[in-house]
Amino acid sequence: MAEDRKLDVLRAIVEDYVLTREPVGSKVLVERHNLGVSPATIRNDMAQLEEEGYIVQPHTSAGRVPTDKGYRLFVDRLAEVKPLSAPEKRAIGQFLEGAVDLDDVIDRAVRLLAQLTQQVAVVQYPSLRVSALRHVELVLVDERRLLVVIITDTGRVEQRTVPIPDGIDLAVVAELRARVNAATVGLRAQDVRARLAELPEQMRPEDRPLVQLVVDAVVETLDQEGEDRLVVAGAANLARTGADTAAMLSPVLEALEEQVVLMRLMTEMAEDQRDFAVRIGHETQYEPLAGVSIISSGYGGDTALARIGALGPTRMDYPATIASVRAVARYLSRILAG
Amino acid sequence: MAEDRKLDVLRAIVEDYVLTREPVGSKVLVERHNLGVSPATIRNDMAQLEEEGYIVQPHTSAGRVPTDKGYRLFVDRLAEVKPLSAPEKRAIGQFLEGAVDLDDVIDRAVRLLAQLTQQVAVVQYPSLRVSALRHVELVLVDERRLLVVIITDTGRVEQRTVPIPDGIDLAVVAELRARVNAATVGLRAQDVRARLAELPEQMRPEDRPLVQLVVDAVVETLDQEGEDRLVVAGAANLARTGADTAAMLSPVLEALEEQVVLMRLMTEMAEDQRDFAVRIGHETQYEPLAGVSIISSGYGGDTALARIGALGPTRMDYPATIASVRAVARYLSRILAG
DNA sequence: GATTGGCACTCGTAAGCGCCGAGTGCTACC
DNA sequence: GGTAGCACTCGGCGCTTACGAGTGCCAATC
Numbered sequence: 039m040a041e042d043r044k045l046d047v048l049r050a051i052v053e054d055y056v057l058t059r060e061p062v063g064s065k066v067l068v069e070r071h072n073l074g075v076s077p078a079t080i081r082n083d084m085a086q087l088e089e090e091g092y093i094v095q096p097h098t099s100a101g102r103v104p105t106d107k108g109y110r111l112f113v114d115r116l117a118e119v120k121p122l123s124a125p126e127k128r129a130i131g132q133f134l135e136g137a138v139d140l141d142d143v144i145d146r147a148v149r150l151l152a153q154l155t156q157q158v159a160v161v162q163y164p165s166l167r168v169s170a171l172r173h174v175e176l177v178l179v180d181e182r183r184l185l186v187v188i189i190t191d192t193g194r195v196e197q198r199t200v201p202i203p204d205g206i207d208l209a210v211v212a213e214l215r216a217r218v219n220a221a222t223v224g225l226r227a228q229d230v231r232a233r234l235a236e237l238p239e240q241m242r243p244e245d246r247p248l249v250q251l252v253v254d255a256v257v258e259t260l261d262q263e264g265e266d267r268l269v270v271a272g273a274a275n276l277a278r279t280g281a282d283t284a285a286m287l288s289p290v291l292e293a294l295e296e297q298v299v300l301m302r303l304m305t306e307m308a309e310d311q312r313d314f315a316v317r318i319g320h321e322t323q324y325e326p327l328a329g330v331s332i333i334s335s336g337y338g339g340d341t342a343l344a345r346i347g348a349l350g351p352t353r354m355d356y357p358a359t360i361a362s363v364r365a366v367a368r369y370l371s372r373i374l375a376g
Numbered sequence: 377m378a379e380d381r382k383l384d385v386l387r388a389i390v391e392d393y394v395l396t397r398e399p400v401g402s403k404v405l406v407e408r409h410n411l412g413v414s415p416a417t418i419r420n421d422m423a424q425l426e427e428e429g430y431i432v433q434p435h436t437s438a439g440r441v442p443t444d445k446g447y448r449l450f451v452d453r454l455a456e457v458k459p460l461s462a463p464e465k466r467a468i469g470q471f472l473e474g475a476v477d478l479d480d481v482i483d484r485a486v487r488l489l490a491q492l493t494q495q496v497a498v499v500q501y502p503s504l505r506v507s508a509l510r511h512v513e514l515v516l517v518d519e520r521r522l523l524v525v526i527i528t529d530t531g532r533v534e535q536r537t538v539p540i541p542d543g544i545d546l547a548v549v550a551e552l553r554a555r556v557n558a559a560t561v562g563l564r565a566q567d568v569r570a571r572l573a574e575l576p577e578q579m580r581p582e583d584r585p586l587v588q589l590v591v592d593a594v595v596e597t598l599d600q601e602g603e604d605r606l607v608v609a610g611a612a613n614l615a616r617t618g619a620d621t622a623a624m625l626s627p628v629l630e631a632l633e634e635q636v637v638l639m640r641l642m643t644e645m646a647e648d649q650r651d652f653a654v655r656i657g658h659e660t661q662y663e664p665l666a667g668v669s670i671i672s673s674g675y676g677g678d679t680a681l682a683r684i685g686a687l688g689p690t691r692m693d694y695p696a697t698i699a700s701v702r703a704v705a706r707y708l709s710r711i712l713a714g
Numbered sequence: 715g716a717t718t719g720g721c722a723c724t725c726g727t728a729a730g731c732g733c734c735g736a737g738t739g740c741t742a743c744c
Numbered sequence: 745g746g747t748a749g750c751a752c753t754c755g756g757c758g759c760t761t762a763c764g765a766g767t768g769c770c771a772a773t774c
Contacts, residue, residue: 061737063736063737063738064737064738065736065737066736075746075747076746076747076748077737077747078746078747078748078749079745079746079747081737081738081739082739082745082746084738085738085739095737095738097753097754097755098737098738098753098754098755099735099736099737099738099752099753099754099755100736100737100738100754100755101736101737102737138536138537139523139535139536139537140535140537141535172515172517173515175513175515175525177510177511177513177527179510179527179529179531185477185527185531185533187513187525187527187533189515189517189523189525191517193517193523193535193537195523195525195533195535197477197478197479197531197533198476198477199476199477199478199531271633272633273611273629273632273633274626274627274629274630274633276629277625277626277629278626287615287625288612288615288616289612291611291612291614291615292612294611294612295609295610295611295612399766401765401766401767402766402767403765403766413717413718414717414718414719415718415766416717416718416719416720417716417717417718419766419767419768420716420717420768422767423767423768433766433767434726435724435725435726436723436724436725436726436766436767437723437724437725437726437764437765437766437767438725438726438765438766438767439765439766439767715774716773716774717772717773717774718771718772718773718774719770719771719772719773720769720770720771720772721768721769721770722767722768722769723766723767723768723769724765724766724767724768725764725765725766725767726763726764726765727762727763727764727765728761728762728763728764729760729761729762729763730759730760730761730762731758731759731760731761732757732758732759733756733757733758733759734755734756734757734758735754735755735756736753736754736755736756737752737753737754737755738751738752738753738754739750739751739752739753740749740750740751740752741748741749741750742747742748742749742750743746743747743748743749744745744746744747744748
């Protein structure tokens with residue numbers, strides 16, 4: 039038996055199923071894709087594919103549907119990337135150009151990707167841990183509260199309020215601001231902690247409690263590992279992808295809000311070699327996401343600050359989605375670098 | 377005919393329908409609520425209520441279901457507020473206490489409300505327009521970009537990047553920072569514009585382009601009317617509220633992402649006299665939201681900085697939801713004031 | 715005049731049934 | 745190895761029937 043044809047059959051099944059959303063049988067298969075053999079032959083191939091776990095039939099006498107394993111093989115070996123059309127590319131660039139700050143860039147990117155893929159788009163904020171510190175600002179909000187604002191070279195702005203003892207001198211705050219900035223500006227977040235640890239000693243003893251509070255606030259803010267923010271768009275697309283979704287929807291929406299699970303997934307995906315990563319159904323290792331796949335790509339230059347991705351039913355158009363995710367990631371990198 | 381009983385019947389219908397999610401007939405009505413009359417009598421009342429537009433039957437020979445008008449009457453005249461239990465109140469307070477900054481407070485509040493009501497919770501960020509300016513910070517991100525950070529007395533931090541001409545002197549930035557702050561700190565956002573308009577004249581002519589850019593950035597940021605941010609939580613609750621939702625869900629999710637519509641609604645609701653406002657189904661004046669109701673309450677003191685609310689199917693437990701929304705709004709005000 | 719019991723009527727839903735057709739696996743054949 | 749033929753399975757569709765919940769109306773009653 040021609041091993042090649044078997045793969046062709048799998049490809050055909052995936053493509054057809056994604057398109058029609060219905061189990062695909064041997065007959066329509068030879069009709070729609072010109073495979074050059076008879077349905078009976080295809081049936082033999084399908085029987086084997088089923089035995090190997092790439093496809094299943096929902097019930098006897100129905101067509102076949104790809105399994106997660108089937109999609110996986112499809113993505114790894116069978117899919118050809120669909121390049122985006124020139125107008126599409128132009129639209130992406132133009133849409134992202136208009137942003138006024140980091141929040142805006144991120145927001146536009148995620149909406150854009152949701153729109154392009156017709157699925158749920160997800161983007162991580164540039165990780166604090168690999169950004170360099172640009173500036174730390176201290177603002178006395180009132181007598182008892184100090185606002186610590188941290189600005190990174192990626193344009194990200196983080197804030198935290200610190201309760202302070204009464205009657206702090208403005209001059210002390212000014213000195214502290216100067217010293218903190220002198221000590222840390224330009225450093226990677228992960229290097230900041232050590233440098234700041236020395237700071238209290240350099241100040242007058244009576245100011246040390248305040249200094250310690252501020253130092254802690256800065257370190258904690260930079261350290262909150264998984265706490266990097268996640269922005270989601272296009273949740274409505276999930277509901278539109280089919281009528282079957284009614285019950286399957288809720289757990290996914292919950293996962294989207296939970297963020298923790300998604301963050302973990304995104305981080306794991308960063309390990310992958312290729313410039314994009316795919317997790318299909320159960321590969322997410324998280325039951326509520328069993329019915330969906332995630333495609334993501336790093337952005338922000340070689341250091342790969344963070345990731346942007348799309349999430350949809352396992353029955354999705356992988357080549358097109360992969361193309362869109364990569365394209366948006368690339369443009370996003372370019373904008374952030376510029 | 378006893379007018380009072382007719383209202384009792386309506387109340388009973390609403391309560392029963394909310395509980396069971398099924399059209400309610402005359403028989404179960406007399407069984408479950410002890411109305412002291414026979415089903416036939418109830419039927420007469422129901423016929424009248426239907427004629428007056430408070431209830432309808434989905435099809436002949438089904439029970440009755442409240443209309444938007446029916447819910448409205450229920451909310452306005454029939455509902456008794458269910459006070460929250462002491463443990464619930466305590467939990468609210470404790471949960472909100474732990475927040476570290478404004479973002480965190482808002483985030484906790486909205487999640488909490490979603491949890492309490494088992495519905496979608498929505499919160500507006502404290503409006504920039506009624507906040508007072510606390511501090512404006514200028515940070516040179518690189519040679520060609522200046523980051524303008526605006527901090528209000530509500531703890532809100534807004535940022536915007538301004539492209540600037542090359543070779544700006546640090547001293548100029550420092551002077552500008554001092555002048556902007558001197559001119560604006562403590563002012564209401566709406567008063568800032570006039571004051572800043574005078575600023576360029578006070579600086580040297582060669583610096584004016586830069587000054588103008590910064591002034592514009594500040595004014596624009598404070599001015600973006602409807603642009604106040606909106607945070608949503610508990611979207612998954614929508615999907616869980618019933619199996620009927622499949623098709624009805626998508627438009628609502630879209631509206632939640634759109635934000636514009638919700639912002640408008642919230643703003644409108646601020647006009648209402650009572651300390652909470654309710655919009656039921658079509659009262660939202662927005663077709664996609666025809667199936668849902670929104671309950672909201674202002675928070676942030678007498679000035680009512682912004683609103684927090686809950687959104688769910690028109691068939692919701694109004695008394696309980698109203699109680700939760702009001703409670704969270706109250707605690708939120710307290711936290712922000714403290 | 716309000717309330718009630720009785721009754722005929724409507725109609726949506728569930729269940730049972732038969733048919734059709736898609737799709738399969740198997741086997742004999744090329 | 746590929747193909748054709750064939751018997752078989754079974755889900756979906758349409759039809760009919762039965763059931764029952766719920767109604768509106770009317771005459772009787774308080």
